[in-house]
Amino acid sequence: MKITVFGATGGIGGHLVRQALNEGHEVTAVVRDRTRFELTHSALQVTEVSGLTDVELLLPVLSGSDAAISGVGPRGRKDGPVASSATLGILRAMEATGVRRFVAVSAVPVGPVPEGESFVNRRILLPLISAILRDVYADLAEMEEEIRRSGVEWTIVRPPRLVDEPLTGTYRTRIGGNVPRGYSISRANVAHAMLV
Numbered sequence: 001m002k003i004t005v006f007g008a009t010g011g012i013g014g015h016l017v018r019q020a021l022n023e024g025h026e027v028t029a030v031v032r033d034r035t036r037f038e039l040t041h042s043a044l045q046v047t048e049v050s051g052l053t054d055v056e057l058l059l060p061v062l063s064g065s066d067a068a069i070s071g072v073g074p075r076g077r078k079d080g081p082v083a084s085s086a087t088l089g090i091l092r093a094m095e096a097t098g099v100r101r102f103v104a105v106s107a108v109p110v111g112p113v114p115e116g117e118s119f120v121n122r123r124i125l126l127p128l129i130s131a132i133l134r135d136v137y138a139d140l141a142e143m144e145e146e147i148r149r150s151g152v153e154w155t156i157v158r159p160p161r162l163v164d165e166p167l168t169g170t171y172r173t174r175i176g177g178n179v180p181r182g183y184s185i186s187r188a189n190v191a192h193a194m195l196v
Contacts, residue, residue: 006069029044058089083106104156111178165188
């Protein structure tokens, strides 16, 4: 399978590229700065694209792909609306190139509070985190809405707090909602879930 990975220099994006290559896929890694991406592989093409909102720049990186996977998101609270604007550009380029499958990463606070959630998570942690990172989650919510309105076959993955731990392949998932009492997950495991 040929996969285009957006946000390939990020924490999840780097894992996506390595794991996809390990599984035998052909990968196009889309980066803003080629010097920040050191991985080389015979099945890897690295393409530098200055901005993900310009559909014309995205057409060549999506042409011939079977799927697009996005690890794009803000690196901090002050990055502004990164995910929604980039995703809109990606979706338009996918439509123009005929790529039908899209997987994107969001975050737990964007989704509903699951049944069986702990009192501390439901009443303290999630509301506090949502208030502190309000702009980030508003951007991700807008991104999710753009994806739902699109004509692509999509999956949105909403991980809890991300940590830098190795891939285990052991984690919980729930379709149509969030996993209760999900406190953290490794970026490597999020990438694995996005590739499954």
